[in-house]
């Protein structure tokens with residue numbers, strides 16, 4: 001999870017990772033070319049929640065200073081570990097040309113667009129990442145047995161996407177013979193769930209844009225809130241149909257049936273303290289709606305579940321965890337009901353979509369191995385973005401302390417490099433991150449304030465109409481009586497009076 005050129009023995013010992021961009025000579029972060037500066041890494045120092053009780057036992061604490069404490073901070077639209085690339089949504093030598101990256105519903109792609117997307121994923125599965133390498137050991141063993149054999153290795157672009165998710169959810173190794181600690185998760189069960197997966201997707205999208213040399217390449221999304229028990233994207237022209245011979249496998253007509261997963265050796269990682277590497281093992285397993293032991297996960301979320309969660313007004317609530325009540329984040333993640341109420345028995349929206357897959361895609365340490373993960377998470381990100389657009393929250397609604405470790409607002413998200421905080425992803429995508437969604441949303445129900453306002457306005461209109469009608473009626477009446485002046489009445493009354501008044 002670091003640039004290949006930084007993980008030399010001297011590089012790691014220096015703690016400095018400020019490489020020179022391609023095409024420049026000995027110019028860390030392209031400083032001379034005005035692209036950026038090599039600066040100390042800022043690290044979140046606020047307290048985290050009680051879920052992680054250890055200190056100094058996990059390389060991910062105060063990420064990434066266990067490995068590096070200096071990084072490139074890029075100017076303007078420059079970006080990347082050496083400021084050699086452009087921010088998302090920009091292109092050109094000076095990164096001053098906007099490019100539109102629109103994430104579309106995968107079911108609305110043409111046959112050619114579907115084929116191109118599936119082929120691009122397969123190419124990413126086979127293409128070695130041009131910049132990043134992964135650690136195969138924890139830091140204390142990273143220099144190898146002889147102190148000079150760095151324990152990093154190459155990985156493909158797509159397998160890096162899988163590995164980074166695994167690394168963020170892996171247990172804390174506490175030593176041989178001791179059970180590893182599993183109560184830690186740097187990308188789920190906390191406010192960082194949405195921001196972490198947002199950057200995870202952004203990294204893959206950028207890596208694929210570079211691989212395709214197409215800065216407008218966009219990941220599509222899967223609207224999984226369709227109810228029922230059919231996986232509409234599980235077809236051979238998309239994510240692969242079910243095998244006719246084995247209900248847990250993919251059809252051999254799909255390229256994904258030849259994919260092999262990584263990060264399966266959890267026993268080794270937990271007992272030997274090793275880390276997932278790029279070795280591939282078994283095929284993807286998937287059996288949508290097939291978990292007969294858990295009927296609740298045999299159906300996909302319903303469209304109204306999305307409408308409901310978008311109405312939850314609070315982004316997250318203490319303890320900022322998978323038990324949070326009235327939390328939009330816990331609802332869209334799927335540990336609370338879509339309406340917001342926490343219920344330990346519930347699995348909804350994102351979690352339900354994972355569990356519905358009933359195989360590789362439902363096991364947190366393995367799930368990105370199933371490419372449906374990409375489409376499931378772009379839709380989850382689209383819901384996040386729609387919530388941000390509707391509620392326009394201040395950044396302060398994202399907790400800056402006491403969230404589970406890794407989830408505070410200022411925490412550098414594990415294991416991304418260069419360092420990027422949850423806060424940097426807590427923004428609307430189109431205005432800040434260079435991409436948008438072509439998505440329709442359920443009509444936004446009126447807020448209580450709007451209902452009250454409309455009731456008052458309606459009442460005023462009724463009063464005005466009644467008043468106008470009454471005035472007209474009175475005027476019409478008086479006009480009619482105007483041909484028999486009012487006086488007649490008075491005379492009549494006068495006569496009546498007179499006749500009675502004779503004394």
Ligand SMILES: O=C1C=c2cc(C(=O)O)[nH]c2=CC1=O
Nearest residue numbers: 347351354361362363364367
């Ligand atoms: O890959 C994942 C698998 C998950 C299973 C649950 C659950 O709620 O039981 N949640 C998951 C999230 C994942 O990312």
Ligand SMILES: [Cu+2]
Nearest residue numbers: 165187188197
């Ligand atoms: Cu995940």
